[in-house]
Amino acid sequence: MEVFLQQLVNGITLGGVYALVALGYTMVYGIIQLINFAHGEIFAAGGYMGVILISWMVAQGYPPFVCLGVALALAMGYCALLAMAVEKLVYKPLRSSSRLSVLLSALGMSIFLQNGLMLTQGVYDRAYPGEMVQGGFEIGGAMVSYMQVVIVGVTVFLLVALNGLVFRTRIGKAMRATAQDKTMSALVGINASRIISLTFAIGAALACAAGIMVGMYYGSVRYDMGFVLGVKAFSAAVLGGIGNITGAMLGGLVIGIIEVFAAGYISSEYKDVFAFIILIAVLYFRPTGIMGENVDDTRV
Amino acid sequence: MKRALYFxxxxxxxxVVATGCGEKKEEKKAAAVAGIKIGSLGPLTGQYAADGNDIKNGVLAAIEVMNPEMGALGPVALQPEDDACDPRQAVAAANKLISEKVTAVIGAYCSSATIPAAEPLMAAKIFMITPASTNEKVTESGHKFMFRTCGRDDDQSKAAVKFMTDHLKAKGVYIVDDKTTYSQGLADxxxxxxxxxxxxxxxxxxxxQGDKDFSAVLTKVKAAKPDVFYVSLQNSAAAAPMLIQIARMGIKTKILAQDAVYHPQLMELAKKDAEGVYLTFGYTDKETPAYKKFAETYKKFGEPGAYSAYAYDSAIAYLKAVKAAGSTDPEKVKAELMKLDFAGASKQIKYKENGDSGSNYVIQVVKDGKFDNFWNPENGQLYKQ
Structure with a gap:
């Protein structure tokens, strides 16, 4: 029982991170049917921006939670701008061409950004400054560290905020309308370009927050950290039903928990295998993912 | 407005891409006029980059020391190649070094890269001296020009097990590896x-390989309550997140790791969570004149990593042999290399018939952010602290 609880805690932490990154894939797919392969690199860029900002602020002697909060806000802003720049320069000019050429340019962008990070930040792992959030507590024999609480807390906060934005505001309504029918929404006065740009920005900001938390949790970041996590998060988006926001959250959580349980109860060698077996099994019976991609109301 | 936005x-x-270029030109120029060209092989990018760069820098330091002595044979130039610790890329890099007409290759880091890269190099009669690949198989193929400056994993595992049974008096051990030729070989x-x-x-x-989340495995380890947790991962960057998570989960078990985690990067990444970790590593006396000379020359590359000194010794050994032979003819150099017996920075360098140079594993411990000699498996004695 103790072990089960502990594995559940581990799985939820990991799943939360996957969910945050998966949202970016799913939102962009929902609105322009593009699989944005450069998304994982935005996540890595966020991790680096976080380490730069946090190191600097810790050196100035600010208290840990101020550092974390300010760094999160600034880095998320940077990533949002970066993603908007990528969209404007690379994807927008190709919007009327075939989907394949946009997809290929997304792959190219991913390689470009990863190598950019390597050139500017070096090939070594970069350490996050000492434990900012220390200690933990026990529930029923399972060890929960405060760092895990912070990760889950920030994730839940961001997910709730995103839900509010998409389903309760005019901007959200415009996003959903654009996702359903670009031409029609443009006819009723929605600036589709701006909405698409905004979607990229929001997805990037979430990935950026995930990047910082992953960096703090594992103690370091590396230029290629976005690749593996990007693949997992993309699978999570597909599992939940790509294009579906609630699906991405659920998919992230499911992949995270399955991975941990497969590693814990079967063999850690096969944890990725099991995550992908579940993915294939779900897609076999429900080709549109757990939540389905065509639930118009929740698609962005 | 629009133009401003684009800009x-x-x-x-x-x-994201702004700085960072501009160092490489000088190396190229030097290579054009070189008398002796040697290559280095190791992961210069990817997760093991720190170790590959240690090897490259070690060889550069050796060239700097040996260049004035080479006379008419010199100058010596280095062609560094990146194998990313990947078997296929290692073979491709080896072929590139062959076409660049190098006469010796110092490398590689990962045993899984060294073993396949050796094939084309041996066929081309090019020396391969590995400073870091400890897997037994590296020198067991009977290659004529294959040498190894570091120790062997069969010896390393003996030292590790002796430490666990004799000094820690352990009854149960839990083993984790990351499935590379080296790490799994050693763990097995x-x-x-x-x-x-x-x-x-x-x-x-x-x-x-490349995992950062070990929470599931560590939960199992915690439940098994071993006396020792034996960690065999491919390098320090892989071990650091594991140590952080061990501390976070409140696992108090003694931890024994191996030579691959010996790197200042471990303490930089894992910080206080690296304290008290034991590891097996070849014994190096840092007070010898040879080591001091190495440390002095290496200073400009930063702090020496695990295999910097071994890479340095490997290159020195080859260049000494070339100097004695008076040419880079592989047969003549091999004869001279077998005669060598000198005090290197890492240890006494004397190659055996199969290319090995002997192991001298001791147990080290991380103490106050530094690696310290701790226990000698030869006599079962603690080192003076």
Whole structure:
């Protein structure tokens, strides 16, 4: 029982991170049917921006939670701008061409950004400054560290905020309308370009927050950290039903928990295998993912 | 307005790629006039980059020391190649070095890269001296020009198991490796030896290369309550997140790691969570004149990593042999290389018939952010602290 609880805690932490990154894939797919392969690199860029900002602020002697909060806000802003720049320069000019050429340019962008990070930040792992959030507590024999609480807390906060934005505001309504029918929404006065740009920005900001938390949790970041996590998060988006926001959250959580349980109860060698077996099994019976991609109301 | 936006976007993209180019030109120029050209092989990018760069820098330091002595044979130039620790890329890099007409290759780091890269190099009669690949198989193919400056994993696992049974008086051990030729080979050796010396193996798990999340495995380790947790991962960057998570989960078990985690990067990444970790590593006396000379020359590359000194010694050994032979003819150099017996920075360098140079593993411990000699398996004595 103790072990089960502990594995559940581990799985939820990991799943939360996957969910945050998966949202970016799913939102962009929902609105322009593009699989944005450069998304994982935005996540890595966020991790680096976080380490730069946090190191600097810790050196100035600010208290840990101020550092974390300010760094999160600034880095998320940077990533949002970066993603908007990528969209404007690379994807927008190709919007009327075939989907394949946009997809290929997304792959190219991913390689470009990863190598950019390597050139500017070096090939070594970069350490996050000492434990900012220390200690933990026990529930029923399972060890929960405060760092895990912070990760889950920030994730839940961001997910709730995103839900509010998409389903309760005019901007959200415009996003959903654009996702359903670009031409029609443009006819009723929605600036589709701006909405698409905004979607990229929001997805990037979430990935950026995930990047910082992953960096703090594992103690370091590396230029290629976005690749593996990007693949997992993309699978999570597909599992939940790509294009579906609630699906991405659920998919992230499911992949995270399955991975941990497969590693814990079967063999850690096969944890990725099991995550992908579940993915294939779900897609076999429900080709549109757990939540389905065509639930118009929740698609962005 | 629109143009300004475009410009701003471009600026942002450039912010990711802005600095960093511009060092490489000088190396190329030197290579053009070189008398002797040697190559280095190791992961210069990817997760093991720190170790590959140590090897390259070690060779550069050796060239700097040996260049004035080479006379008419010199100058010596280095062609560094990146194998990313990947078997296929290692073979491609080896072929590139062959076409660049190098006469010796110092490398590689990962045993899984060294073994396949050796094939084309041996066929081309090019020396391969590995400073870091400890897997037994490296020198067991009977290659004529294959040498190894570091120790062997069968010896390393003996030292590890002896430490666990004799000094830690452990009854149960839990083993984790990350499935590379080196890390799994070593872990399997430890498992076999443990079983025959009365140490119970409570579990042997394999994690994936490049994993950062070990929470699931560590939960199992915690539940198994071993006396020692044996960690065999491919390098320090892989071990650091594991140590952080061990501390976070409140696992108090003693931890024994191996030579691959010996790197200042470990303390930089894992910080206080690296304290008290034991590891097996070749014994190096840092007070010898040879080591001091190495440390002095190496200073400009930063702090020496695990295999910097071994790479330095490997290159020195080759260049000494070339100097003695008076040419780079492989047969003549081989004869001279076998005669060598000198005090290197890492240890006494004397190659045996199969290319090995002997192992001298001791147990080290991380103390106050530094690696310290701790226990000598030869006599079962503690080192003076």
């Amino acid at each position: 701003l976007s471009l600026l942002l993209l450039v912010s 050796n430890v498992e076999k030896l443990s079983a025959s010396s009365g140490l119970k193996v409570l579990g042997h798990e394999h994690v994936n």
